[in-house]
Amino acid sequence: MLETKPHPEWQYLDLMRRIWTEGSERRDRTGVGTRSIFGATLRYDLSCGRMPLLTTKRVYWKTATREMLWFLTGDTNIRVLCQQGVQIWTDWPLDKYRRETGEDISREEFSDRIVKSAEFAKKWGDLGPVYGKQWVDWPTYEPVGEGAYRKGSGINQVAQVIESLRTNPGSRRHIIEGWNVAEVDQMALPPCHKTYQFHVADGRLNCVLYQRSCDVALGLPFNLWSAALLQRMIAQQVDLDPGEFVWMGGDTHLYLNHASLVEEQLSREPAGAPILEIIGRPDTIFDYRIENFEVQDYAPQGALKAPIAV
Template identity: 55%
Template sequence: MASPDQQYQDLCARILDRGDERIDRTGVGTRSVFGELVRFDLSQGQVPILTTKRVYWKTAVREMLWFLTGGTNIRDLLVNGVTIWSDWPLAHYRKTTGETITQAAFEARIVADADFAAAWGELGPVYGRQWRRWVDNAGRAHDQIATLIDTLRSNPTSRRMLFHAWNVGELDQMALPPCHMVYQFHVDGRGRLNCLLYQRSCDLFLGASFNWTGASALLLMIAQQAGLTPGELVWVGGDVHIYLNHLDQVREQIARVPRPVPTMRLARHPASIDDYAIEDFVVEGYDPHPPIRGDVAV
């Protein structure tokens, strides 16, 4: 199996070579292909944290831990130094109020003022809400993560072990409809937990490295809680694209020589899926190339 960086570079090259240029929702424009698949073997501890540019893996893991809390307000992220969700509420605030506030000032006010955060930091019923508190039309809340772990323990050959966030009735209330939509799980005959992640839309330069890192951390946590060992992470992308303002950055990244694949392990065994903290994740052997900057298309 090719390394994560090699699979990533090959995918980038395919999009640069034969991607369809199109104007997208953001107005920035993309070069896009449809229907891609990559596979990562996590069974020996290696994880797809890319080395051809520095990936801030703790940010990706903190985001995943936030999803698992069911949170929907950026204040919880900002107090932990995670700013990757600020663009959408900031754009909404500027458009609604006409105030030309900087991102740093907006984030500082969210952290300092709980009432301001409640008014302007909400993202709507995004990932965590759907994963942990999907409310049906009878008013009952469904914890998809808890149900998944229970099923892995009691019926590991089930073909119904999945969770998703594409709640059609609430999409228009979300700051951003879910991109990484469906996570399906499978236990093989050796007690290894495999995960297939379907992502409907993928910003390959900025998003993929975070999605792969977060999904790897999730797989490790769920495997541990279910008494299994990590297996394979299979990622399927629908519309996989490079924004036109990232083309030069991508060309720079795919020209770099990949370095050894890092490993990730859990330092302890928390009592439940709700008890993990960033300190529980140990990444070793990570020696990446320098970061490459790019603007988020909102």
């Protein structure tokens, strides 16, 4: 009898079960509390269009894709996301607005103000130098004499990695880093998915993502899709086949108020094999649009919701 490989999604479910049953209960920054383990690894084969898109609940892959495309612009204001109906970053500036003004505004009304008023968005919608700013415009400073410095040209890490993959594929320095120690305190949320490293072997592009902090129930499904998407786009740009995507987590946790989601999802079984097709080939990594992506054979079970911890 031929042995069949287990569905790749079991890795995710086994990790969720391990955290929920064996994780240490810890107090955390949000005050909600978590069950947590330290150090976890998931591996996914991205050949033949495969993607780590969960089937035991609906993952809104277009939302995650729009976020990734936004990162690649270097923008740090939520206005463009809100204009597309993407609210995954809205809670942080909303929380700041409520604290500083005392106005108990709804997220929907806050997002609507962000969309309608560029001035309001400029004042309240910026997240600080988060992901995209570090990825495509890492700050530099040049000496001008007598101990003074001026701002230099920003470093586009994404463009540099693509160039190095083309010209020096055997390098061990194909890295995109989001953790800028000098600017962490200015960010609405320091980068969780912080370090991407790429590796070329046998005509295939592999990727490792190290994530310092991971909300397994809400964040990880998006993180898996987004990182694999970035890997797929870069592979296309450098004429390599997608290889293996490896996810590595530091503080890997479930929030205590996510019990109903966790228990329901663990009662489900994965099924199906979603495929991502990239339509066309844009001139650069920065020219992809949502219309370039199409998911086939995705029939997930129902959506599962839980409160986000800010």
